[in-house]
Amino acid sequence: MVLPEWLAEPGLNHFLVVSAVLFSLGLLAVISRRNIIMVLMGIELILNSANLNFVAFSRYGLLSLDGHMIALFVIIIAAAEAAVALAIALNIYNQFGSVDVEQISELKE
C-alpha cells in the first residue's frame, strides 16, 4: 500500500487539523448539551485543542520552548478552573436540585 506523501508524513497541518476537530467537538458540547458538567467537559476539550496547537507550533514552528510553558500554564489554570467550576456546580445543584443550565435562569427575570 502506497500512501500519498501528504498522508504518509504527518506534519504540523495534521496536528492542527486534529486540534480543529477537537475544537469544534468541544464547541458542540458547550452549545448543545444542557448539563453544566458536560459544558465543563466541552471547555476542557477546547482547552486541549488550544494546547495541542501550542505544542505543535513549538515542535514545528517558531514558538520553541515557550509553547511548552504556555501549555503547562494552561493545564494548571484548567485544573484550578475545574475545581472552582465543580464547586459552583455542586452549589447550584444544592440550590436548584438540578444542573441543567436552562433551569438555572434566575438572573433572566
Added chain:
Amino acid sequence: MQQFLESFLPAGPLVVFVFSIIPLMIILVYALFAIWLERKVAGHIQDRLGPMHTGGWHGWSQTIADLVKMIQKEDIVPAKADRFLFKMAPFIAFAASYAAFVAIPFSSGYIGSMIDVGIFYIVAITSLLSVSIIMAGWASNNKWSLLGAMRTAAQTVSYEVPTVVTILSVIIVTGTLNLMEVTEMQTGNAFLGFLPNWLIFHSPFMVIAFVLFFIASLAEAHRVPFDLPESESELVGGYQTEYSGMRWGLFMLTEYADMLLLSLVGATLFFGGWNSPFGSFMDGPVWGAFWMLLKGMILVFVMMWLRWTLPRLRVDQLMNVCWKYLIPLSFVNLVLIALWEMIF
C-alpha cells in the same frame, strides 16, 4: 538489551514486542510467587502453616491451581451493569499499572524507556488506576462497589500528595527525574568505606522521607492498614464486589503489580536500585536484576508483614493521617532536605 535481542531475533517489531513484555513476565511470575508467599507469611504469623497440600514442598503450586480454577469460572456480568465499562475496567487498571514499569530500571542493562521524566511519568500513569477503579465501581451498578470506588479514588488522590512530595525531596538530592540516572548516582561505597552510597544514608532526613514514602505507598497500593477500598468486612469487597473469574484475577494482579511497582520505586529511590550492597562485588547487569528484585521483594514482604500486624483505619482516620500528618511532615521534610543540600 535491545541490541542483544536484535542479534538473534529476526524482525524489528518482534524485538520491540519481546523487549516490552519482559516486565509482564516478571510480574506474572512474581504474582504467582507473591500470592503464595502472602499465604505462607499469613500462616506463619498466625502460628499455622498456610497451604501445604497442592504441589509438593509447602504447597508451592497452590496459586497455579487457583489460577486454573479462576480461568475456568464463568465470566459473570450483572444484569443491570454497564456491560462495556464493566468489562473494560480491569484491563485499564492493569494497563495503568503495567505502563508504569516502563520507567523502572530493572538492571543496568534493561530499562523500558530512558525518558527523562521517568519518576514523574510513573506518578502520572498510576493515577489512571483511580479512574479505572471508579469505572469498575460505577459500572457494577452496586452500592458497595460505588462506595468502595469513591473511597479508593479519594484515598489515591489524597495520598498522591505525600508520595509526590517525598519523591520530590529525593529529586532535590539527585537533580534528575530519570530513575536510571538516579540509580547510577548511588553506585559505589562512599560512606566509611563499607556503607553503600545509597540515598537513604545520605542524610537523616532521607530516612524520614523513606518512612513517609513507605506509609504513603502502602495507602497507594491499598494495603493494610489502608485497605479501605476492598475492606471485605465492611464493603463486601469494595469495587471488586461484582467481579468474578479472570476479571477479578486481573484486579488482584493489578494490586500485586502495584505493590511491586511501589516497592521497586522505593528500592530505586532509597536503596540503590540495581546496585549491589557490596560495592563492585556481585555486580553486573544480571546480578543487578537480582538485587533490584530482591530489594523489591523485601519491601513487598514488609508490606505483607504489616498486613497481619496492624488493624485497619477508619475512613476519617485515613484522611486525617494523610492531611494532618503525612502532608505537613513531608513538606517540612522537603524543606529540611533542601536546606541540608544547600548547606552541605
Added chain:
Amino acid sequence: MDLFAVAFYVFAILIIGSAAIMVFSRNIVHSAFALMFTLAGVAVFYALLYAGFVAVTQLLVYVGGILVLILFGVMLTTRGYFEKVRTRTVNLVPSTIFAAIIGLMLIAVYVTTEWTLMPLEDGEVTLTGLGELLLTDFMLPFQVAGVLLLLCIIGAVLMAARTRHPHPPAGKSSQEGPGGPSYGEGTGRS
C-alpha cells in the same frame, strides 16, 4: 509509513472518536470516561511532539486530577446513582452544523496558511531547559499560578463545604408538576 505515522493515525482516531463519543453520548458517565481516552490520546500526541513533560503533566493533572473531579461532580450531582445520568441534548442538528462550519473554517485556514517552519531537533527539549525557563522568563506567571491555585483551593473548599440547603429529595420533585424546577429553601422566591 513509519512508526511515528502509525502512532499518529491510531491516536488521532482514538482522540477524535472518543471525543465524538463524549459529545454525543447521552450517558454522562460514558462521556466522562470517553473524555479520559481523549485526554490520554492528547498526552500521547504531546509525547509525539517531543513534549514529554507536558504529556506527563497532562496525564497527571487531567486524568489523575480533573477527570476524577469531574467524575465526582457527575456522581454528586445526579439524583440516584444509576438511573438519571442521562442528560438532554438540544438543537443537535443546528449546533452540529454550526460546529462543523467552524471546524471546517479552522481547517481551511490552517491548511491554506503558509507557516514558517523551524522544526525542533529530537533531544533539544530537555527538562533542564524547561526548568530554567520557569525560573527566569516565566517566574512571574509561575508565582501567580501558585497563588491562583492556592486561592482556588481555598475558594473551592469554602464553596463546597458551605452548609447545604436541604434540597428536595429525589422523589418529591415529580409531584410538583412537570417542567418546573423545584427550588430549595432560601432562594428568595416569595
Added chain:
Amino acid sequence: MALESLIQLSLIILFLPLAGFLLLIFFGRRLPRQGDWLGTAMVSIAFAASLFILFTKLAVPESVSAGWTWATFGGIPGVGEVNIELGILIDNLSAIMLVVVLLISMLVHFFSMGYLKGDVRYSRYFAYLGLFTFSMLGIVLTHNLLMMYIFWELVGLSSYLLIGHWYEKKSASNAAMKAFIVNRIGDAGMFIGIMIIFVHFSTFSFDAIFGALSAGNLPFESQAWLTAAGILIFCGAIGKSAQFPLHVWLPDAMEGPTPVSALIHAATMVAAGVFMVARLFPLFTADALLVIAYIGAITALLAATIAITQYDIKKVLAWSTISQLGYMVMALGVGAYAAGFMHLVTHAAFKAGLFLGSGAVIFAMHAALHKQHDHDTDAQDIRNMGGLKSRMPVTYWTFLIFTLAISGIPLTSGFLSKDEILAGTLAFSTLNGHWLLPLIAFTVAGMTAFYMFRLLILTFHGKHARPERLPLVNEVPGVMGIPLMVLAALSLFVFYSFNPFGASSGWLFQALERPLSVVPDAVAPATWPVLYEAISRVHTLVMILSIVIAVAGLAFAWLVYQKKSFSADKMAAAMGPIYRGSKNKWYFDEMYEAVFVNGTLALTRISNWFDAHIIDGIVNGAGAVTLGVSRISGWIDNTFIDGLVNFLANFTGAIGMRLRKIQTGNIQTYVVFAVFGFLIITIVLLTL
C-alpha cells in the same frame, strides 16, 4: 561595661514586656495560671536590668544614644536629605525614669495577681499591662520626637484597653472612651507642634533639634514660632498628664481596676507628660514656661479644692494625683527642673502605694460585703468605712506613711521634693514678681495635708459605719501586702537624700542637672545659677512655712474628723456654693457638655436651618424661574422635537422588542452568538 552595651540592654528591656504581651494575647489562656507569671517575670527581669542600667549610667556623666535609619526619603529639593530615624537615648533622666516605670509596673503586676484573681479576662489583663509598660518604656527610651509620638499614642491605646477592662460596665467603657478622646485633643496639639519643628529642621532627633536651635536657627526665623511650638507640644502633656483644662478624663479613669489606676496615675501615663516636658526642657522659651507654670498652678489648686469634698476613696486619690501633677508641671514651668522631676519620682512611689492601698481596702470591703450578701453598698465610699485600722494593720500603717509623704511631713520623700518645688516657686516669684504662683503652691500644700488626712481618718479611724461588718473585713494576702511595704519603704527620705531637710545634696538631685536652654537669650528662662541663688535665699523660710502649713492642714483634719471639734457638715453648709461647686468638680463635665457637645449640636442645628431656609430658598427660587422658562421650551419640545424623538424611539422599541428575545439568559446561546460573530469577522477578513 561599655556604655554602648547599655543600648542593647535597653532594647532588651524595651521588648521584654512586648514579648510578654504577644505571648499572653495569643497563648495566655492556655498557659498554667493563665500566664500571669509570664508577664510578671518579663517585667521583673526588665526591672533588674534597668537597675543595672541606672547604676552603670550614674557612674559616668555623659549620655549615650544610638539611632537606626527607619525610612529615607532621599534628597528633597529645597530641603535636603530627609531620613527618619529610630533610636535610643540613655541619660540620667531616662535611666531614672526607666527604673521608676519598671518598679511600679512590677509591683502592680504582683498586686494584680491577688486583686484580679478569678477575673474573666485575667490573662488579657496581664497582656495589656505588658503593652502599657512597653509603650511607656518607648517614650522614656526614645531619642526622637516621632518615636515619642508613636509611643505616646500607644500609651493612649493601652490606657484605653486597661480602663475599659471591665467593658461590660457602661461607665467603664464610657470612661475609656473619654480618656481616649480627651487625650486625642491634646495629642492633636502636640502633633502640630512636632510638625512645626519637623517642617523647619527636617529631623525628629532631640540632639539635632537642640543643636540647630543653639546655633541660632529658629523655626521660621521667629521666636514666636518657637514659643508656639513649645506650647503646642505641651498640649500633649496637658492631655496625658491631665492638666487643666483637659483633666476631666482622669477621675473617670477610676473605672478601671485599681492596680491599673496605680500604674496609670503613678508611673506611666500621667508621668509621660511631665517626662516629656523635662525631656524637651531646653526647647521651651520663657513665655512658654510661664504658660506651663500657670497651667500647672491652676491645675494644682483646682484639683485640690475638688479633692476635699469627694467621698469615693479612689476619686479623692485621683484628684490628688491631678493636683500633684500640677505641682510637677508648675515646678518645671518655673525652672525648678530637678525638683519637678524628683517629685515625679517620689510621687510615683507614694501615689502607687496609695492606690494599691486603696485597692487593698476596696478588695477587703468587697469581700466583707460579699459575705454579707450586700450588693448595694458602695465598697469605695469612705462613708461606709471607718475603723479599718484594727482589721488591716499592714494596709493602715503603709497608708499612713504614704499619706505623710504626700502631705510633705519631714522624714518622708514627699517632704524633700515638695519643699524644693515650693522653694523654686517662691524664688521664681522673687525674680519675676509672679506672686500668685507661690501663693497657690502653699495653699495647695495645706489643702493636700487636709484632704489626705481626711481620707485616712474616715477610712481607718473612728467607728465603722456598720459595726457588725467590721469583723468580716480581713487583711489582704501577702502578694498584695508586700508591694505596699516595698512602696512604703521607698516613701522614706533615705532613698533620695541622706539629709532629711534638703534634697539638693542627694544623689537624685545631683543626677538631674538642669539642661542648658537652647533658645536665644532674649527669650530664655532664668538660668539655673540665678534661680539657685534665689532658692538658697528663701530655702529656710520655705521649709519652715511648708512644715507649718502641712501640720496645720493635718491638725485641722484631725480636729474636724477625729475629734469632731468642728462639724464638717456645718462647715459645708456655711461654705454653700463653694462646697457644691467643689463637690461637683466645678461643673467641668457639665460645662464641656454644655459648651462643646451642645455647642456642636447647636451649630449643626443652625447650619441645618441655614441650609433649609437660605440655601434651599435660593435653590427653590432658581427652580421656580427655571420652571417658567422650561414651560415655554417644553411646549416647543413637545410638539416638534418629541415628534421626531418619539418616532425614533418607537422605531427602536419595535426593533428592541424583537431583538430582546435573543437575551435568553442561557449562556450557551451567548456562546453561539459570540462564535457566530467571530465567524463573520473571520469571513470578512478573509474575503478582504
